[in-house]
Amino acid sequence: MNELDHKPISNMQRAIGELRELIFSGQLSPGSDHLESELAERLGMSRTPVREAALILESQGLLELRPRKGVRILPVSATDMREIYDVLTELESLAAERAAASGYSAHELNQLALSIQDMENAVAAEDREAWAQADDAFHRELVRLGGNTRIQNIVGMMSDQVRRARAVTLFIRPMPTQSNEDHRGVFDAIRDGQPADARRIHRAHREQARNMIVGLLEKHHLQLL
Amino acid sequence: MNELDHKPISNMQRAIGELRELIFSGQLSPGSDHLESELAERLGMSRTPVREAALILESQGLLELRPRKGVRILPVSATDMREIYDVLTELESLAAERAAASGYSAHELNQLALSIQDMENAVAAEDREAWAQADDAFHRELVRLGGNTRIQNIVGMMSDQVRRARAVTLFIRPMPTQSNEDHRGVFDAIRDGQPADARRIHRAHREQARNMIVGLLEKHHLQLL
DNA sequence: GCATTAATTAATGCATACGTAAAAAAGTGC
DNA sequence: GCACTTTTTTACGTATGCATTAATTAATGC
Structure with a gap:
């Protein structure tokens, strides 16, 4: 075994990181909406960890979960x-x-x-x-x-x-x-x-x-x- | 229908509120551990909304999710x-x-x-x-x-x-x-x-x-x- | 043709199922 | 009786399924 591969990063953790990058890079642009299922497919995982990641990012003010409208990337005025x-x-x-x-x-x-x-x-x-x-x-x-x-x-x-x-x-x-x-x-x-x-x-x-x-x-x- | 019952509060929202109350009232005491399944049963819902609520409360510094140890109520030093x-x-x-x-x-x-x-x-x-x-x-x-x-x-x-x-x-x-x-x-x-x-x-x-x-x-x- | 209602579709919120890995318990050798 | 191994249990992380309800489309009456 390799003692370098420390932590088996969870999918939810990965989702947080990747969503952040997509937001900062503008690939998810301010004001745009995205279905949980779309994001899940994009990140290659199921809705569950994506949804959990979205909840975290919502509490950090980067996006907003709007029922039936999808995840909305918050604009910055x-x-x-x-x-x-x-x-x-x-x-x-x-x-x-x-x-x-x-x-x-x-x-x-x-x-x-x-x-x-x-x-x-x-x-x-x-x-x-x-x-x-x-x-x-x-x-x-x-x-x-x-x-x-x-x-x-x-x-x-x-x-x-x-x-x-x-x-x-x-x-x-x-x-x-x-x-x-x-x-x-x-x-x-x-x-x-x-x-x-x-x-x-x-x-x-x-x-x-x-x-x-x-x-x-x-x-x-x-x-x- | 009654125009007073405005919003069908979600289970996750309810979980956040009830967990907060349990913490503030000391029924979940600082430093104590609680399995997700225990809390779910206590609140009368499945693990999913409880877990989502716990993630929110974690980001607010009230508790901590520790794999296999359960949800730990954070003490305040x-x-x-x-x-x-x-x-x-x-x-x-x-x-x-x-x-x-x-x-x-x-x-x-x-x-x-x-x-x-x-x-x-x-x-x-x-x-x-x-x-x-x-x-x-x-x-x-x-x-x-x-x-x-x-x-x-x-x-x-x-x-x-x-x-x-x-x-x-x-x-x-x-x-x-x-x-x-x-x-x-x-x-x-x-x-x-x-x-x-x-x-x-x-x-x-x-x-x-x-x-x-x-x-x-x-x-x-x-x-x- | 337009407004209103009914039918359909679709996305969510939540329950449930399950594989995995950690922790606990049982077993084994000395 | 103790250290070490093996087995069993358990809790989580995630996938999946489904009922509910909002949104959309079709249908109906005028």
Whole structure:
């Protein structure tokens, strides 16, 4: 036997992962309806695990089960995005403050520093996809350092929605040079053990991002529908 | 036919509600395990809707599905409670700020005022249960006025956990007289349209509550297990 | 031709059945 | 009596079947 094949992943788990990918990649587009039986066939399993996966994803706000109408992929409106950023702003700001108060060593902050470097390289190369990926990594690591499992979960769910909107916004927004400066500021505050600064700078960063994104969505009448 | 019986509630919906009640009432105690088939029999339905309900409740942090061990009712530790209050503090503070910035009329703030009155009466009568109920109503209404569906959902989930801990803490904590003063302060700030004050006062209120509750749990070595 | 009703179709919500793998129990050798 | 193996039991994960009811289509009356 091979001691590498650790876990026999359940079909329901696989359904969650694959549905997520189909949603994020846009193959299941916002606003579209899909019968449970269709999805089951598509994923090569019976309705049961697909339905269970759909219930989970519904509770995470990615889709909606509507009796007889099928599974509806939820669109993300400008209003939704404003709400999402409001939550992110509050919870990540706390994470930044806590991280700064934790007295992390330079070594422990290495991952965070790397993400910033990646973002700066990406901006220099004008590679928006790479920037988005590094930005995700930065925020994820920040929340991890802030240390609160519930905040990690919630922020993770909200970030999923931001990722979906990014498919639309990433290429019409300006190059995120300001954003990189903000990140550097947050990092410095954490490294120097300045919780209040970390909170304040990160909050301003997220509020600015929110205004920019929501502004774009409203200006272009984008409902992601 | 009777036009009052609106919706034929689904078994899964009923399972969610009844399991929640069993958990909150302590009939399913923290840390205990229960087979899906047991719960199904108890609720008078098949395993399918019970299992679906359990998956939902798992995603809300009330229980955990452990293969072959059954459904485990999650205990709430002091650490959990600290995390929960941290989230509540951040998100409710934003709600208070937004409510104060919204320019609500005295009429629209009526419900909030009533809850405060109820709390004051309850304290005067030393009726802790009544106080807890009014306190719930106050916080729920505050978040409703703050106006963000995502925050409402998240705060609702966290409040569920607080309710569970309250079964233990409500009767060993001091009479919540300070708490009532805080509520009055938050209300005044909202009524007078002072967002910064509303935020600040509410934050202090929640931080104090957190310290008190977590302190109690740690002091008494209560794990709610 | 249009509105209303009846018949048909189809998708769900739930019950049930079953293979699989983990856990428990029984058996075996020493 | 104890460690180790084998058997049995059990609970889950998933597939399948079916009654119910919403949605759609056909039919009927005017």
